[in-house]
Amino acid sequence: MKKFIVIILLAVLGGYTANIFFDIGFGEPHFVQGVKPVKDIYLSETVSNLNVSNTVTAIVVNFRGFDTLGEVTVLFLAVTALGSILYKRRHQVGKRSVMFSASSIVTSGSKLIFPAIVLLGAYVFIHGHLSPGGGFQGGVIIATGFLLMLLAYENFSIGHNALSIIESLAGITFAGVGLMGFIGGGTFLENFLPTGILNNLFSGGVIPIIYIAVGFKVAAELTGVIYTVLHEKGEVNE
Amino acid sequence: MIYFILIIVLLLLMIGASVYAIVQKDLLYAVIATGIISLILSILFYLLQAPDVALTEAAIGVALTTIIFIITIRNTVRHEEEEDGNKKFKSAVK
Numbered sequence: 001m002k003k004f005i006v007i008i009l010l011a012v013l014g015g016y017t018a019n020i021f022f023d024i025g026f027g028e029p030h031f032v033q034g035v036k037p038v039k040d041i042y043l044s045e046t047v048s049n050l051n052v053s054n055t056v057t058a059i060v061v062n063f064r065g066f067d068t069l070g071e072v073t074v075l076f077l078a079v080t081a082l083g084s085i086l087y088k089r090r091h092q093v094g095k096r097s098v099m100f101s102a103s104s105i106v107t108s109g110s111k112l113i114f115p116a117i118v119l120l121g122a123y124v125f126i127h128g129h130l131s132p133g134g135g136f137q138g139g140v141i142i143a144t145g146f147l148l149m150l151l152a153y154e155n156f157s158i159g160h161n162a163l164s165i166i167e168s169l170a171g172i173t174f175a176g177v178g179l180m181g182f183i184g185g186g187t188f189l190e191n192f193l194p195t196g197i198l199n200n201l202f203s204g205g206v207i208p209i210i211y212i213a214v215g216f217k218v219a220a221e222l223t224g225v226i227y228t229v230l231h232e233k234g235e236v237n238e
Numbered sequence: 239m240i241y242f243i244l245i246i247v248l249l250l251l252m253i254g255a256s257v258y259a260i261v262q263k264d265l266l267y268a269v270i271a272t273g274i275i276s277l278i279l280s281i282l283f284y285l286l287q288a289p290d291v292a293l294t295e296a297a298i299g300v301a302l303t304t305i306i307f308i309i310t311i312r313n314t315v316r317h318e319e320e321e322d323g324n325k326k327f328k329s330a331v332k
Contacts, residue, residue, distance in 0.1 A: 056290045099312065124293070132289035140297035147305055222302065229309050 051195040052129045052204040060134065061207045065189035068210075069174060072217055076171070079221045086228050102152045110152040117145030125215030129204040135211040139218025146223045150230055158227055163220045170217035177206050177213070245285060252278045263318045265311050273304040 046058040060068055124131075125138030149156050181190030189206075196203030252275050259271035276299025283292035 054290075133293050134290065137290070137293040137297055140294070140302060144297060144301045147301070151305075226302075226305070229306060 047198065049195070050191065050204060050207070051198045052207060053199055054129055054131065054134075056132075057129045057134050057207060057211065058204075061128075061210050062189075062191055062205075065178070065210070068214065069178065069189075072171065072174065072214060075218065075221055076167070079225055082225060083228055101154055107152045110148045114145050114149055117148065118142055121145065121215070121219065125211055126208065127201070128211040128215075129207045130199060130201070135214025136218050138215040139220075140222060142215070142219035143222035143226065146219075147226050150226060158223060160224070160227075163224050163227075167217055167220040167224075170213040170220070173213040174210055174217070177209055181206075241285070245282065248278050248282055248285075252282075265316055265318055266308065269304055269307040269311065272307070273300050276300045276303070 042059055042063060043055060045063075046052055046055045050058055050062060052058045052062075121138040121141035121144075123138075124133035124141060125135045128134035128138070146158065150158075178189040181188055181192055183192060186192060189210075191205035191207070193205040195205045202208075255271045255274045255278070259268040259275070262268045262271065276295055279299065280292045280295040283289075283295055
């Protein structure tokens with residue numbers, strides 16, 4: 001009986017999807033003629049309408065902003081799953097296992113280099129609409145800086161509550177900016193702010209705001225992953 | 239022309255590092271070799287004018303993935319042992 005219901009459901013779903021794909025009509029003449037390829041539209045719209053010099057950022061945040069929201073959600077789910085799997089054992093161990101402590105060269109060198117790494121990461125995601133890079137790249141660079149500190153100092157600790165608060169606030173900012181696109185009858189994630197002048201720091205409308213939110217979110221999530229994995233102690237192999 | 243030769247050399251280095259990562263029995267060295275693959279790949283992305291992807295590859299492939307693999311190796315075993323695999327295989331067959 002259960003199998004029968006599943007087969008019927010799958011058949012209905014398959015028929016529905018096939019019908020939608022049939023209606024799209026790939027390769028029909030009215031679909032091809034007189035329409036610019038999408039890459040040309042992206043390239044021309046980015047400079048003329050959005051005043052953003054980095055086309056990749058314009059595509060990721062503006063034209064395909066909803067996909068980026070999905071990607072951020074996937075990352076969040078992965079981090080949550082990792083945390084829930086390692087939760088119990090992390091609390092049993094309590095303290096992190098260290099095979100040998102880092103030498104003084106490593107500790108003092110990483111203390112010097114850590115602010116520079118965080119600054120570079122912040123630069124990369126704040127200037128995401130002007131230069132190569134963006135939220136994901138900047139966030140990962142910041143997480144790398146925290147990783148260096150965690151490796152160099154055995155008792156370097158990061159507040160888990162602070163990480164989750166930063167992560168949640170960044171996610172709320174992303175979704176909130178997206179919802180504010182509805183003001184004035186627009187769509188979700190519509191660019192409602194003035195776009196400014198090309199190559200200025202304050203330009204591109206909502207793109208810098210969203211990328212800063214994504215940068216904070218990715219940095220907090222990946223730092224959380226590294227922290228969780230480092231504090232997980234496996235069985236001792238003899 | 240020199241650009242072309244550079245790309246060919248980098249690709250050959252990548253293939254060499256991949257073969258080393260497969261053949262090497264010490265898993266720590268194999269992980270470092272995969273990190274080298276990512277490094278060369280990010281240089282290639284930069285040469286092919288995709289700086290965004292190059293940044294991502296450098297940060298994720300070289301730093302984060304390598305470190306997570308190294309932590310995993312620390313918590314499990316470092317050397318790949320063929321005898322153990324054979325034993326497990328034989329016991330599974332029986």
